[in-house]
Amino acid sequence: MRKIECDVAVVGAGPAGLAAAGRAKAAGAGRVLLIERDRELGGILQQCIHNGFGLHLFGEELTGPEYAYRFITENQAAGVEVLLGTMVLEVRPDRRLYAINRRDGMLEIQAGAVILAMGCRERNRGAVTIPGTRPAGIFTAGTAQRFVNMEGFMPGRRIVILGSGDIGLIMARRFAWEGAKVEGVFEIMPYSNGLTRNVVQCLHDNDIPLYLSHTVVEIHGQERVEGVTVAKVDEKLTPIPGTERRVPCDTLLLSVGLIPENELSRDANIELDPVTGGPVVSDEMETSLPGIFACGNVVHVHDLVDNVTRESWLAGEGAARLVQGRQPRGPLLNTRAGEGIRYVVPHRLHLANLKERETTLYMRVREPAEHVRIEALLDGEPILSVRERVVRPAEMVSVKIPPGSIPEGRTATELTLRVVKEGERG
Amino acid sequence: MSKERKLICIVCPVGCEITATIDEEKKEIVSFTGNQCRRGAAYAKDEIFAPKRVLTTTVRVEGGFLPVVPVRTAEPIPKDKIRDALKELAALKVTAPVAFHQVICPNVAGTGVAVIAERPLPAEPGEKAG
C-alpha cells in the first residue's frame, strides 16, 4: 500500500477545501495535500455557471467556475499538492486517512491535521415521500444542473419544480432559456426558500409562476413521468381536499434542501449537531476530535459561497496553527441558539481568540421577521445587539463580535444568541 | 399619459414592492411608492427604462474534456436581447482547448458585448475518462 505523509490533508476540493488548503499553506504548514474524488477541482462551483458568487468577498459578481479558477490558480502558485480521482474512505481519530484511486489502489495518508470539506448532498425524493408511481424523469435540481451545464443534455422538455430553493429557481430559468416549458415552482411553505433576487430574475423575468403553500401530492406515469397532481396546503402543511389539480409534465425536479455529507465524520465518531447535520466545531473550526477540522457545507448549509470561503480560511489557519504548536489555550465557552434562532456555528469559542480577533457567528432564524435585533448574551447579560431590517430562514445571518468585547478577566460559560422584536425590552 | 409599474426591489434582502408612476411620453418616473431607500429608486429607474442582465449559458465544444463550456456575457446586456443571444450561441461550436476568459463571440446579438469562457477547458486526453 502506498503511504504518504503530510502536514495537512484536506478532504474535498470545492470552495471550502480550496480555501482551507491555500490558507493552511500560506499560514506556514509544510506539505498540504488536497484530495478530491472528482476528475477536477472546484466541487459544486463547476456546475453553477450563473453569476452571483463573490460579491461580498471580492465586490464582483463571478460565476461558479470563475470563483473556483481564482482559488485553483492561487493554490497552484502556493504549492498545494493535489490528488484527483481519489476518494477518501475512512478517517481515523489519529489523523490517518484511507483513500482509493485508479493509479495507486489503496492509499494510506498520515497527516498532522485533517480538514473535512466534503460539502453536502441534495435531499432526494425518499426524503419527501410522494405517493404515486416511480417512473423515469424525477431528478434533484442539482443533478439536472450537472446534466445541462456540464454534460450538455436536457433531461426533459416540460418541467415542474417542487421546492423553491435557489438551485430550483436557477434551474427554472436555465430550462426556460434552453427552450423547455417550465409549468411552475411549487413551494409548501407560505414563503420562498430562495433569495428574492432569484425569485425576481429567474421566475418573474421568464413568466414562471411560483405557487406558495402548494405541494405535489401524486406523481403519474408508467415508464416516464406524465404529470403530477398538485394541491394547496393548510397552515399545518396538509393538502386541502378539493384543491387538487393535475399538471402535465415529463420531468419533476426536486429542490427541497441539502444535507451535509457526513458519512466519514459519523464513522470516525465525530460529534454532530442534530440541527445542522454537521460536526460541532470550535472557532478554529476544529471538531470534537483533536486535529480534525471541518468547513463549508459539510458543517452547515451555506447560501453564499463568500461565507464558505471565510469559514474555510479559519479552518486552514487553525490546522496550520495546530501543526506548528500555536493553538490557542485556555477556557472555551459554548454558543447557544436562544429564542427565534435555529442554530449557531461555531459551537465553542476560545476566550483567548475572543480577546484577540474578531469572531463571526453564523446563524439561521426560525421564521421570517422584520425590524428585529439579534442579541448576544454572555451568561444572561447582553454584550452586543445588532439591528436587522429583515431576517429570513433562507438567508444566513452573521454577527461579528469585535475583539475585546468580553471584559478582561471575565470567566463565562455560555453565549446565547436570540431574536428580539425592535421596541421590546429583552 | 402616466402609467403605473409594480416591481420587487432586489438591492437588499428586504425586497420592497415598489410602485412607480411613469410619464410615458417623457420617459420619466413621476413618483415612487413603497421603496424604503434611494438605492431602491435607482434600481427601479434602471429596471423600468433599461433592464439589463448578465447572460450565462453553455456552448458546444469539439474534442473537450467536457462536451460544453460555460460562457457569460462580459457585461450585462439588455434583457430583450437575451433570446437572440441564446439563439446565436446555440449555433456556435468551439474547439478545445479553451482558455480562461477566451472570447467565444466578440459581439453577441448586436449588443457590442463579448461572450467569454468562464473556465479553461482542456482537450480530452486520448481515451474517454469515466
Ligand SMILES: Cc1cc2nc3c(=O)[nH]c(=O)nc-3n(C[C@H](O)[C@H](O)[C@H](O)COP(=O)(O)OP(=O)(O)OC[C@H]3O[C@@H](n4cnc5c(N)ncnc54)[C@H](O)[C@@H]3O)c2cc1C
Ligand atoms: C446548485 C447550487 C447553486 C448555488 N448558487 C450560489 C450562488 O449563486 N451564489 C453563492 O454565493 N453561493 C451559491 N451556492 C452555494 C455555494 O456554492 C456552496 O455553498 C459551496 O459550493 C459549498 O462548498 P463546499 O466546498 O463546502 O462543497 P462542494 O462544492 O460540494 O465541494 C465538496 C467536494 O468534496 C468532494 N468530496 C466529497 N466527499 C469526498 C470524499 N470522500 N473523498 C474525496 N472527495 C470528496 C466532492 O466531490 C466535492 O468536490 C450554490 C450551491 C449550489 C449547490
